[in-house]
Amino acid sequence: MKQELQFHWERCKPFIQEALDHAGNLCELEEVWTLVRLGEAQFWPGHECAVVTEIKEYPLKRVLNVWLGGGKLEEIKGMEPHIREFAENAGCSLILIQGRPGWKKIFGMKQLGVILSSEV
Template identity: 45%
Template sequence: MDNELERCKPWIEAALEYSGGTHDFSDIVEGLHRGVLQLWPTPKGCIVTEIVVYPKKRVLNVFLGGGELDQILDMHDDVIAWAKAQGCSALTMSGRFGWKKPLKAHGWEAQHASYIKEFG
């Protein structure tokens, strides 16, 4: 995994620029090593996922994504199959507005908008 992680580092770091400062690359490495995050590499991109357990639902959240869009979207069915095997009933993700059109082609719907107010 470490070789793939290093290869994917530029895409992960680029995606982290849009994460609102919640994580840096070392946090991603730690999460992957602890098994709370999952790395999905492709030859020209990757995603990082996490299982989120709510009181009534278990979902696979696509936490980060970077690289060539077609390669990321090509993983769609494999990611869903893995999520189902983990007991998840949905995929979620937060992302830039540019994701709306390509995700819609795969059956995704916008659920809500996210807002943030930084302070302190």
């Protein structure tokens, strides 16, 4: 299983790097891999895409955060039922996605706000 995970990670690294680049490069690719290996993040490899999720505990809700996604958007959309099932089985009551504006059209989810950034 670990070899298979490593194989898919190596194959999908460009998709995850693409997502990191769009998300402001808040961490390095290898740091994401470490979180996946430790089970602190979930890696969803596709044929031409990849997604990384993480479970976040808030005082009132357990949330599945779709943290990183890169590659073919339609293929990522096809992963949604599997990711949703994982969230339900993990006891999450909400799924959050932070992404580019096109994701809203594809997933048809409620927009809660916007993310702003400013270099310091």
